Amino acid sequence: VYISPDRRVGLGFRRLAIIDLSPLANQPMANEDGSIRIVFNGEIYNHTVLRRQLEQRGHRYRSRSDTESILHGYEEWGPEVVHKLLGMFAFAIWDENRRQLFFARDRIGVKPLYYTQTASGKFIFASEIKAIAQHPEVIREMDEEAFVHYLTYLVSPAPRTLFRNIYKLEPGTRGVVDRFGNLQTERYWDPLSPNGSQPTIDIDGNPVARSAYIDEFESAHLGRGDSHGSKMAAKPAERESFAVQTVRALLTRSISDRMMSDVPFGVFLSGGIDSSTNVALMASALSGSGRPVDTFSVGFRDLEKYNELQYARLIAKQFQTNHHEVIIDSRLAMDFIPELPYYQDEPLADPVCIPLYFVSRLARESGTIVIQIGEGSDEIFAGYPWMLRELKFHNTYWKFYGFLPRFIRQAIYVTAAIVLNARGNYLPLEYLRKGTFGEELFWGGAINFTEIHKRRLLSPSFFAQLESSYHIAKQFHEDALQRDGNADYLQRMVYVELRNRLPELLLMRVDKMTMATKVEGREPFLDHRLVEFVMRLPQSLRVKNSTTKYILKKAVEGLIPDEIIYRKKQGFAAPMNEWLRDVWYPFAEDKLLNSSLMRSGYFNLDFVRGML
Incomplete structure (x- = not known):
């Protein structure tokens, strides 16, 4: 643990030692004069290369750890150190001279970094939400918008979490909190260069x-x-x-x-x-x-x-x-x-x-x-078979359907809704809905409840307050085309x-x-x-x-x-259907129907019971 002399900054760390098991690699770690301190979760695979470069520039190491290469790298290159790192990481650096906190998450998002700002202006961050939630000024409430997107995407898309006002730093993003508590973040890397x-x-x-x-x-x-x-x-x-x-x-x-x-x-x-x-x-x-x-x-x-x-x-x-x-x-x-x-x-x-x-x-x-x-x-x-199906569907029927005048698409959708709703065929209806209203076909590889499903799952009063989850997928498609205007549909899906x-x-x-x-x-x-x-x-x-x-x-x-x-793809999965037919069903039914969430007014309880 490190606490600054004025008690305005505190850093803590629990270590899983992988590189340099000695106490010299313990964290929080400081530079030579104690003006810069770091907490870091992850591994830097090119740290020996960086060490040679930094030692040639006069930096002195006290350990063999990769943490110290980030520390000295920040001294040498400042925020640009993120471009020098090969690996997975979430770290935060307190810079006493600049009176600012610099933090970053690795390019792909292997390691998480969560944060919040309290009503009194405190900036709290951690690699686990549960650590942030321990602070007495953090109120544990559900973020209703994040919850609705969770129903679609199986997870709350960044930067939101299921906890109101607790956020996750997006992959390939770095940020700074200055002495006045002002927070700024920016993306420093993108999958499409x-x-x-x-x-x-x-x-x-x-x-x-x-x-x-x-x-x-x-x-x-x-x-x-x-x-x-x-x-x-x-x-x-x-x-x-x-x-x-x-x-x-x-x-x-x-x-x-x-x-x-x-x-x-x-x-x-x-x-x-x-x-x-x-x-x-x-x-x-x-x-x-x-x-x-x-x-x-x-x-x-x-x-x-x-x-x-x-x-x-x-x-x-x-x-x-x-x-x-x-x-x-x-x-x-x-x-x-x-x-x-x-x-x-x-x-x-x-x-x-x-x-x-x-x-x-x-x-x-x-x-x-x-x-x-x-x-x-x-x-x-x-590598997923559904990618091939979505790609073929997009390049054939989807493009043809998009050429139809909108009033014809709307007429097809209204007619199909009557038939498909009666049969419970919601997925084809969701495809028609997207095409009718000009939405992208692909929202993600594991869409759970579609917008049509959510209309049935959620109570009318709650659903009426909600924004569609489409804007999240739409933003990703727009970002891909902004990065590369020639990106094909498979590149956009990936x-x-x-x-x-x-x-x-x-x-x-x-x-x-x-x-x-x-x-x-x-x-x-x-x-x-x-x-x-x-x-x-x-x-x-x-x-x-x-x-x-x-x-x-x-x-x-x-x-x-x-x-x-060349064997048929099987995929790493858990046998949920079989387990739910076994000893799980009474347990799952009891936990779901008697939960506070079911009493919250969010759900159409008749639809939920019908699903069970």
Whole structure:
């Protein structure tokens, strides 16, 4: 804990030691004269590169920790230090000389940062909402607008949380609170970089002005012109070959970088292409060391259609890993449910939190503290079958429907509403509603309650006060086109995922469940260098001849078995339907119908009972 002499600033930290286990790396950490202090959650994978550069400029280190590289980096570069960092991070720096607090969240949003400002002007921040909620001036109330968006997106989109006046910093964002309590934030990174023009990191961990991979791909292989103004005809075979080699190289380096640790590390292994690639490249990096990869898998008792253990075992056998498994059933999962809200901080409507918790606990019990996870690959490489369906629908029927005069679309919608409402076919009706009123087709990859559903789910008085959740998706689409006016629809879909569902739902379920068991999760597929490159690839290299994840599959051919690469996607899921038909139903019915939320006046109780 640090408290300033005037008692106007306080910083506190609980450490999960990964790099430099000595007390010298404890936080809050100060610079040489104590004028700058930092608290930092995450890992900086290029910190040794930065250390060499900073030591050459006269900075003196007292530890081996990556925290100190951020600290000295801020002394040297100020707020621009964020562009020098390769890794996952949420940090805050108190600058006594400037009398300001500087804070930032990593580019992709792997690590969270929450904050609030109280009525008396206090700025309070933390990596968990529960810490902020302990302050006596923080009032715990539900943000009704965030709640309504949660019903649509399964999570409250940033910057809102389910708690009124408690916010989450968006990915790729930095901010400053000055001595008067004025807060300013700005985005410093975006998934779509126009012509690769934003600052980045090269493959060796050095900060650079722009991506050489993007420059080479777009000039030599897309015919967009090189630095000398010449143009070359695009050659599909060369273009694909270069993309395959680059993806393989960036992924290999990303996995190697994320093996940086002073504690044991391993891989969560589902047996899919992503986790299997993780294992293969980690095993290659460890070859000659005599150390096997530690792998961890989770299965479900008596529910074989959800299990991928046979594929996980195939990979474990091929790469001779030290393999661990845990099997969970409905009773074990239900016993965990009362603990889940505490670990989640705010509701994350994703049952995968349950198996994630148990496989994380298995890793910790085995002595493994750092875990690599395949999260994010399906988003950036377009690996979901629904992406292909949405893309085909958008490029055919949707475009045709949009050409119809609006009065004809309205007539079709009104007529269809009568028929489809009577049949309970709400999804086709929602598509028609979007097309009729000129909304974007794609709002996100896990839309739960549509606007039509919410009209039925919520009480008429509450629904009448609400704004549609569409403006959130609309803003993401507009941002994508502003960054790149030539972005195809697949790029826009991936962009929407990278702005909302990935950072605020998928990455938070990983972070919350791993941190709950004192394990650190690392996501090599979300190395921002890889994301920047893949986001510039044309649709034909991500989805080809109805093959999703095309470029990744080509990049890992020969690395893992074709049986794994080209098997039908199963996905990491929890068997909620089966569990709800088992011992869960009475428990779930009681908790839902007798909750204070059901007595709040928000819901149409007849509709809720009908759903059950």
